[in-house]
Amino acid sequence: MNNKLKAITFSYDDGITQDIRLIELLNKYGLKCTFNLNSELLGKKGILSRDGQRISHYKIHPEDVKSVYEGHEVAVHTLTHPNLTKLTDTEVIRQVEQDRLNLSELVGYDIIGMAYPCGGINNDDRTAALIRENTGIKYSRTISSNNSFELQDNLYRFNPTVYHIRFDELMKLGQDFIELKATSPQIFYIWGHSFELDYYPDYWIRLEEFFKLISNRDDIFYGTNSQVLL
Secondary structure, three states: OOOOEEEEEEEEEEOOOOHHHHHHHHHHHHEEEEEEOOOOOOOOOEEEEEEEEHHHHHHHHOHHHHHHOOEEEEEOOOOOOOOOHHEEEEEEEHHHHHHHHHHHHOOOOOOOOOOOOOOOOOHHHHHHOOOHHOOOOOEOOOOOOOOOOOOOOOOOHHHOEEOOOOHHHHHHHHHHHHHHOOOEEEHHHEEHHHHHHHOOOOOOHHHHHHHHOOOHHHHOEEEOOHHHHO
């Protein structure tokens, strides 16, 4: 963490076209993010119905992955986005390791990170052990936010701090993190999906307000997931 006790990192899933706008904002404020992609779904078009709206869920084309995510980190989200807890041991390993190899080839560096796909209970001790013992993955994020900045022992079931569109929590935690006089390493980890920022017109504005709040602090290290966790 560059000899700093406080670090902030972001993690966004699915590899969708809204990531391009998000990356422009991240770059504007000097923030770093890890983007978790499904290599066998790249280039596919989809529509999601959320909150009575139809939201585009278009995947980045494979040939664009390297350039779109340059300066940030690409990580595994499995080949096809299944719930790993429902799969056989062999299929868990294949979904993770083949995605890792596919993405590594696209970006030109060795992929070592991951975020579990699907909502609900999407990870357990079995899947974590399979990933740790049979793949090149070094950490994997859950979707169980804990509102904490404390370090965690289990990097293969790493819980994020907060979900990005819980804006009241996000801003409060951001202010708490800024005011924190750390005496030990602390990590502020935000996760989400960039398509969710299209739900309501002010969501992009509210996230940028958070970026303004948290950026350009001399006592905070801004890094990708691997830079912060490993």
